[in-house]
Amino acid sequence: MSEPLIVLSGVTRTFGTGAAAFQALRGVDLTIEEGEFVAIMGPSGSGKSSMMNILGCLDTPSGGSYRFRGLRVEDLNRDQRALLRRHALGFVFQGFNLLARTSAQENVELPLLYRGETVEARHDAARAALAAVGLEGWGHHSPAELSGGQQQRVAIARALVTNPSLLLADEPTGNLDTERSREIMDLLVALNRDKGITVVMVTHESDMAAYARRIVRLVDGKVESDIRNAAPAGVVPGAH
Amino acid sequence: MIWNALLLALREIRRNLMRSFLTILGIVIGVSAVITMVTLGNGATRAVSDQIASLGSNLLIIRPGQHLGPGRDSAGAAAFKVADVETLKTQVSGLAAVVPVTNKSVTLVAMARNWSTGVTGTTRDWFATGKWQIVSGRIFNEAEERAGAAACVIGETIRRELFGSQDPLGQQIRVKQFSCEVIGLLASKGQSTMGNDQDDLLVMPLRTVQRRLTGSIDVASLMISVRDDASMDIAKDQVSWLMRERRHIGAGDNDDFSVMDTRQIAETLSGTTKVMTGLLGAVAAVSLLVGGIGIMNIMLVSVTERTREIGIRLAIGALEREVLLQFLIEAVALASLGGIIGILLATLASIGGAALMHVPYLFNPAINLLSFGFSAAIGVVFGYVPARRAARLDPIEALRHE
Ligand SMILES: Nc1ncnc2c1ncn2[C@@H]1O[C@H](COP(=O)(O)OP(=O)(O)O)[C@@H](O)[C@H]1O
Ligand SMILES: [Mg+2]
Numbered sequence: 001m002s003e004p005l006i007v008l009s010g011v012t013r014t015f016g017t018g019a020a021a022f023q024a025l026r027g028v029d030l031t032i033e034e035g036e037f038v039a040i041m042g043p044s045g046s047g048k049s050s051m052m053n054i055l056g057c058l059d060t061p062s063g064g065s066y067r068f069r070g071l072r073v074e075d076l077n078r079d080q081r082a083l084l085r086r087h088a089l090g091f092v093f094q095g096f097n098l099l100a101r102t103s104a105q106e107n108v109e110l111p112l113l114y115r116g117e118t119v120e121a122r123h124d125a126a127r128a129a130l131a132a133v134g135l136e137g138w139g140h141h142s143p144a145e146l147s148g149g150q151q152q153r154v155a156i157a158r159a160l161v162t163n164p165s166l167l168l169a170d171e172p173t174g175n176l177d178t179e180r181s182r183e184i185m186d187l188l189v190a191l192n193r194d195k196g197i198t199v200v201m202v203t204h205e206s207d208m209a210a211y212a213r214r215i216v217r218l219v220d221g222k223v224e225s226d227i228r229n230a231a232p233a234g235v236v237p238g239a240h
Numbered sequence: 241m242i243w244n245a246l247l248l249a250l251r252e253i254r255r256n257l258m259r260s261f262l263t264i265l266g267i268v269i270g271v272s273a274v275i276t277m278v279t280l281g282n283g284a285t286r287a288v289s290d291q292i293a294s295l296g297s298n299l300l301i302i303r304p305g306q307h308l309g310p311g312r313d314s315a316g317a318a319a320f321k322v323a324d325v326e327t328l329k330t331q332v333s334g335l336a337a338v339v340p341v342t343n344k345s346v347t348l349v350a351m352a353r354n355w356s357t358g359v360t361g362t363t364r365d366w367f368a369t370g371k372w373q374i375v376s377g378r379i380f381n382e383a384e385e386r387a388g389a390a391a392c393v394i395g396e397t398i399r400r401e402l403f404g405s406q407d408p409l410g411q412q413i414r415v416k417q418f419s420c421e422v423i424g425l426l427a428s429k430g431q432s433t434m435g436n437d438q439d440d441l442l443v444m445p446l447r448t449v450q451r452r453l454t455g456s457i458d459v460a461s462l463m464i465s466v467r468d469d470a471s472m473d474i475a476k477d478q479v480s481w482l483m484r485e486r487r488h489i490g491a492g493d494n495d496d497f498s499v500m501d502t503r504q505i506a507e508t509l510s511g512t513t514k515v516m517t518g519l520l521g522a523v524a525a526v527s528l529l530v531g532g533i534g535i536m537n538i539m540l541v542s543v544t545e546r547t548r549e550i551g552i553r554l555a556i557g558a559l560e561r562e563v564l565l566q567f568l569i570e571a572v573a574l575a576s577l578g579g580i581i582g583i584l585l586a587t588l589a590s591i592g593g594a595a596l597m598h599v600p601y602l603f604n605p606a607i608n609l610l611s612f613g614f615s616a617a618i619g620v621v622f623g624y625v626p627a628r629r630a631a632r633l634d635p636i637e638a639l640r641h642e
C-alpha cells in the first residue's frame with residue numbers, strides 16, 4: 001500500500017511555559033489514508049482545534065512528529081509550510097472567514113491569485129467551484145448579501161478551487177441550522193466521493209459525524225476511540 | 241508576484257474608498273502645498289523681473305548706499321542734490337534723461353475725503369522714463385517745474401478714492417499746508433507683483449516737494465535713461481566715476497551709492513522672492529512629512545482592523561513576503577495616489593492663485609516630479625513598519641481575532 005496521507009505519531013502541543021504551561025495534545029497517534037472521510041469529535045477543550053491547526057500546517061507539534069505524504073512537517077520553515085497549504089490543503093472554518101466587502105467570486109479566486117494563475121484561469125476555476133457548491137450565478141454577491149449556508153458554501157468553493165489533497169473543516173456546520181448543515185454535509189460527502197478529496201472534519205454533533213466513514217474521538221488531548229462507520233449517512237441518496 | 245500584489249492593493253484601496261481618502265489627505269495637502277508654493281513663487285519671481293524689465297533695458301537707477309531691496313541701508317550715505325542731475329546731464333555723453341526722484345508720505349484731503357499715499361517729486365522726464373501714459377489732462381510744463389507750482393498728476397487709485405465718479409481735473413487736493421491743482425490723470429498700471437498698488441501715487445514737480453514738503457534740497461534717487469545708440473556699460477562706468485568724484489570718494493574706498501541697471505535690479509528683487517519661495521516650499525515639505533506619518537498611523541490601524549483578513553490570506557498559503565509586499569504596495573499606491581491628486585489640486589490652485597496674484601502661471605515639471613517621487617518614497621518608508629507587522633502575524637491568532 002502507498003504512503004498514508006497523514007501520520008501523527010506521539011504528537012503533543014503545549015501552550016505557555018513553566019507553571020502556566022498547558023498541554024492541549026498529549027501524544028496523539030493517528031494515521032489517515034488518502035480518500036478517507038474522518039470526523040473528529042470530543043468535548044470542548046479536548047484539543048480538536050489544536051490538532052486541526054497542526055494537520056493544516058498552521059501550527060507545529062511541540063513534540064512527536066507529523067508526516068504529510070511522508071514529509072516531516074516540523075522540519076519545514078514558515079514559508080515552506082505556507083506553500084504546502086497553498087498547494088495541498090483547503091480550509092473551511094466555523095466562522096466562514098470570507099473577506100468582507102469582497103464578492104464571492106473574488107473570495108474563491110483568492111487562493112489562485114497566490115498561485116499566480118492567469119485571470120481567465122482564475123475566473124473559470126472559481127466559476128466552476130461555485131457551480132460545484134450550487135452557487136452558480138451568485139459570484140457577484142458579497143458575503144453580507146449571502147445567508148450563512150451560502151457563505152459556508154463559498155468557503156467550501158474557495159477550499160476546493162485549488163483541488164487540494166486534504167480538506168480540513170473545523171466545525172463547518174457550527175453556525176448553521178440542521179437543514180443547512182445537512183446540505184453542507186452532503187456537499188462534503190460528494191466532494192470526498194466524486195473527487196477523492198480526503199476530508200477531516202471536526203464536529204460535536206453526532207448527526208453530522210454520522211456522515212463520516214470514520215469517527216475519531218478526542219478526550220483530554222488524546223485519542224479515546226477510533227471507530228469505522230460501516231453505513232455512513234448521505235452516501236445512499238435519501239438515506240437520512 | 242509584484243503585479244498580483246499591485247492588483248490586491250488597488251482592490252483594497254477601492255474597497256475602502258473613504259478610509260483610503262482620509263489616509264492620503266495629508267499627502268494630498270502636502271504635495272499640493274509644496275507645488276503651489278513653489279509654482280506661485282516662481283511666477284512671482286518671473287513677474288518681478290518682467291515688471292522691471294518692462295521699464296526697458298536702457299535704464300540706470302542710482303541710490304545712496306550699497307543695498308537694494310527690503311532692509312536696504314542708505315542711512316549713512318549722503319543724498320543726491322539737484323546739482324548732480326545737471327552735472328550728469330552735461331558731463332556724461334549718451335544720456336537721454338536724468339530724472340531726480342524724491343518721495344514723501346502724506347495724507348491727502350479732497351471733497352471731504354482722506355487718503356494716505358506717497359508723493360513723488362520729480363521732473364517732466366519722469367513720465368517718459370517710467371513709461372507712464374496720461375489718460376486725461378496734461379503733465380506739468382517747464383515753467384511750473386521751474387517755479388515749483390502747486391500742480392499735480394494723480395494715479396488711478398487716488399482719483400477713485402478722492403473723487404469717485406467726479407472729474408478730478410481742475411480740482412484741488414490739500415497736501416499738508418497747501419493745496420495743489422489736479423492737472424492730469426495717469427493711466428493705470430495695476431498692482432505690482434510685490435503686492436503694492438502702482439497707481440497709488442501723486443506726482444508733483446521736484447521743487448514743489450522740496451520746498452513745501454521735505455524742506456530740503458535732497459534728491460532720494462536718480463533715474464537715468466541711456467540713449468539707444470549709446471553703450472550701457474560705458475554710461476554706467478562714466479556715471480559711477482563722476483559720482484565718485486563728486487562725492488569725494490578716495491581711490492581705495494568703496495562706492496557709497498549704487499548704480500544698477502534694470503537687469504540687476506530685477507535679479508536683486510527676484511532673489512528675495514526666491515528666498516521666500518524656498519522658505520514656503522520647505523514649510524510645505526514638512527506638511528508632506530506629516531502626511532507620511534498619517535499614512536503610517538492609518539496603515540497600522542488598518543493592519544489591526546484587517547488581522548482576520550491577513551489570517552485568511554496566510555491560511556490560504558500567502559507567503560510572509562507576499563503579505564509584506566501587499567501592504568507595502570498598498571501604502572505606496574495610496575501615497576502615490578495622494579501625490580497625483582495633490583498635483584492636480586496644485587495645478588488648479590496655482591492657476592487660480594496666479595490669476596489672483598497677477599503673476600504668470602509657470603508649470604514646473606521638476607517640482608511636480610520631485611513631489612510625486614517624494615510621496616511614493618514616503619509610502620515605502622512609512623508603509624514598511626505596518627507591512628512588516630502584518631506579514632509577521634501568526635495565522636492562528638490572526639484567524640481568531642475578532
Ligand atoms: N493559543 C493558546 N494558548 C493557550 N491555550 C490554548 C491555546 N489554544 C488552545 N488552548 C487551550 O488548549 C485546549 C484545547 O483547545 P482547542 O484545541 O481549541 O479545543 P477544542 O477545539 O477541542 O475545543 C483548551 O483548553 C484551550 O484553552
Ligand atoms: Mg475548537
